Amino acid sequence: MDPVKILKRSWYILWSYRALWVFGLVLAMAAGSSTGNSNNNYQYDQNGNGNQQVTPQRMQEAFRDVQREVQKLFEQGIPEVNITGKEVTTLLWVFGAFVLVMFLVSIVVAIARYVSETAVIRMVDDYEASGNKMTVRQGFRLGWSRTAWRLFLINLIVNLPAITLVLVLLIAGAIVYFAVVNGSADFAAFSVVSTIVLMFIIIFVVVILSILLTLLRNFFWRVCVLEDVSVGESLRRGWALVIENWKNVGLMWLVMIGLGIVWAVVSAILIVISIPIVIVTAVVAALIVALPYLLFVGIFSTFLASWLPWAAGGLFIIPLFFTIAFSPWLLIGSWQSVYTSTVWTLTYREIKALPAIIPPSQAAPATGD
Amino acid sequence: MSNHVTEWLNAYFDGELRGQRLHQVKAHLAECKTCQAELDSLQSLSGLLHEVPVPDFPPPERFAAQVNLLLPHKPTVAADNKLFEIGWWLLPVGLLASWVFISTTTLVSNMVSAADQFGLLKNVSGWIAFGSTTNIYWANTLGQFGLLRGSSLNWAEIIEVFTRASLPQFILYVSIAMVYLSWLAMWWARHTRRVQSQLLEG
Numbered sequence: 001m002d003p004v005k006i007l008k009r010s011w012y013i014l015w016s017y018r019a020l021w022v023f024g025l026v027l028a029m030a031a032g033s034s035t036g037n038s039n040n041n042y043q044y045d046q047n048g049n050g051n052q053q054v055t056p057q058r059m060q061e062a063f064r065d066v067q068r069e070v071q072k073l074f075e076q077g078i079p080e081v082n083i084t085g086k087e088v089t090t091l092l093w094v095f096g097a098f099v100l101v102m103f104l105v106s107i108v109v110a111i112a113r114y115v116s117e118t119a120v121i122r123m124v125d126d127y128e129a130s131g132n133k134m135t136v137r138q139g140f141r142l143g144w145s146r147t148a149w150r151l152f153l154i155n156l157i158v159n160l161p162a163i164t165l166v167l168v169l170l171i172a173g174a175i176v177y178f179a180v181v182n183g184s185a186d187f188a189a190f191s192v193v194s195t196i197v198l199m200f201i202i203i204f205v206v207v208i209l210s211i212l213l214t215l216l217r218n219f220f221w222r223v224c225v226l227e228d229v230s231v232g233e234s235l236r237r238g239w240a241l242v243i244e245n246w247k248n249v250g251l252m253w254l255v256m257i258g259l260g261i262v263w264a265v266v267s268a269i270l271i272v273i274s275i276p277i278v279i280v281t282a283v284v285a286a287l288i289v290a291l292p293y294l295l296f297v298g299i300f301s302t303f304l305a306s307w308l309p310w311a312a313g314g315l316f317i318i319p320l321f322f323t324i325a326f327s328p329w330l331l332i333g334s335w336q337s338v339y340t341s342t343v344w345t346l347t348y349r350e351i352k353a354l355p356a357i358i359p360p361s362q363a364a365p366a367t368g369d
Numbered sequence: 370m371s372n373h374v375t376e377w378l379n380a381y382f383d384g385e386l387r388g389q390r391l392h393q394v395k396a397h398l399a400e401c402k403t404c405q406a407e408l409d410s411l412q413s414l415s416g417l418l419h420e421v422p423v424p425d426f427p428p429p430e431r432f433a434a435q436v437n438l439l440l441p442h443k444p445t446v447a448a449d450n451k452l453f454e455i456g457w458w459l460l461p462v463g464l465l466a467s468w469v470f471i472s473t474t475t476l477v478s479n480m481v482s483a484a485d486q487f488g489l490l491k492n493v494s495g496w497i498a499f500g501s502t503t504n505i506y507w508a509n510t511l512g513q514f515g516l517l518r519g520s521s522l523n524w525a526e527i528i529e530v531f532t533r534a535s536l537p538q539f540i541l542y543v544s545i546a547m548v549y550l551s552w553l554a555m556w557w558a559r560h561t562r563r564v565q566s567q568l569l570e571g
Contacts, residue, residue, distance in 0.1 A: 002564070003560075004557070004560055004561070004564075105418070169480075173484075176484070196477060196481060199477055199480070200473060200474070200477045203473045203476060204469060204470065204473045207469050207473060208466075208469060208471070211465075254461045254462075254553075255553065255556070257461070257465065258461075258547070258549055258550060258552070259553075261546045261549060261550055262550065307564065363526035
């Protein structure tokens with residue numbers, strides 16, 4: 001297998017097959033909504049006073065204070081900005097409706113994500129097999145199938161270790177809390193230190209496991225989509241495929257990680273360069289959302305007064321505004337999604353073709369170098 | 370005469386026919402002049418071939434050895450080269466493991482700091498000396514001597530906290546990324562050279 005050839009071919013497909021970009025946009029949007037984790041989460045004291053501890057007693061007092069404040073808020077409202085208690089209740093309902101709408105939108109985006117994932121894999125495979133390019137509509141028809149649901153299930157299985165990790169951390173946190181509150185000082189110290197060590201080991205192992213499972217997922221998905229088999233069979237065949245060709249797969253994975261680093265730098269530069277374009281699209285977005293925004297304001301003004309309908313309308317319209325305004329950056333993310341998916345589809349095809357071109361007795365290890 | 374036995378003549382001449390087929394060919398040859406002529410030409414060709422001197426063929430073992438010599442050689446991997454190859458592939462894996470290790474350490478450290486902020490570790494905070502990295506020494510000292518005041522002091526504090534807390538981690542990540550990219554560039558160069566040499570040999 002020649003990774004460089006695959007990378008070059010994927011690059012060519014990315015730029016010559018524009019219909020893939022549309023599905024890439026959906027993938028980028030889904031990726032943007034699901035990866036909200038930040039790397040820079042250091043906490044530090046700005047005033048340099050060291051450990052200002054909050055005891056459980058203080059926490060209980062704080063909870064009681066919050067309860068009192070909330071009750072006061074609902075009774076008196078916020079007089080500083082002319083909001084009555086009744087309006088606070090209405091605003092809370094509006095916020096609840098917004099959360100519900102966002103939840104429904106996230107479900108739609110999740111469905112669109114797996115349909116797009118299926119479509120991109122099938123479109124690239126078909127293009128490689130027959131040389132035919134499909135339209136977006138044809139691609140959507142390819143993606144809208146039971147396979148998309150299977151991809152979701154595979155993804156769920158792959159993410160199970162991470163879900164387990166969160167549960168373990170929650171349990172560990174609860175154990176530490178009760179040990180500190182109820183136990184002796186020595187026992188508490190032992191619990192805390194052992195939990196920290198355990199936590200470190202668990203996180204380290206789960207992160208490594210997640211990385212490997214994410215690599216395997218590329219093959220599980222492609223087996224599922226291109227061989228049209230069930231979830232269990234996809235896992236079994238995908239695993240066998242990777243184990244049989246672990247050198248080729250490993251090499252491709254290492255190369256893709258390197259390209260990921262390059263891409264992070266390049267995309268940061270592209271984002272800075274495209275700021276003027278984003279300003280233009282932001283103006284266009286403002287023009288597009290103006291009418292729906294006024295419609296929302298009109299609806300909310302029936303039960304809210306003063307500036308509140310404008311704020312509530314803004315809450316509902318701002319996701320649409322951001323989506324249009326930041327569409328150039330979404331396009332950059334779309335290229336990455338399509339390119340990565342294409343590389344793994346071509347790798348899968350190469351690996352499947354290997355036994356046909358190399359006799360079993362001469363099957364060589366990774367030829368990447 | 371129909372039903373010529375031309376297709377069986379070679380086998381008949383080599384004595385490979387048996388039973389019914391042999392009788393059938395013999396009976397046909399007795400009656401058919403065409404097939405008889407064909408058999409005669411086969412016999413004369415065979416006689417001609419026997420007259421040609423037999424070339425001096427080498428024994429099979431020697432022939433195989435000669436073919437082996439003509440085939441392109443697979444370079445023998447010396448022990449040093451093998452070690453280099455293992456190290457070559459372990460390098461990126463090790464870098465990735467380091468990246469995960471640093472990320473995990475940071476995450477756990479943040480979680481412990483958060484637990485300490487909530488007073489969960491009040492009895493044991495002395496055991497685990499966190500918070501020391503975030504103390505501000507230089508800015509405070511400069512402030513005490515009156516060299517920095519107001520917003521300048523605030524900026525100095527922010528810069529000191531960043532330098533102590535985030536900068537080392539950032540430098541580590543960038544270093545790992547740079548080494549990884551160097552490895553990738555070298556791999557790419559080696560790969561290109563290998564492909565080019567294969568093309569030249571081809």
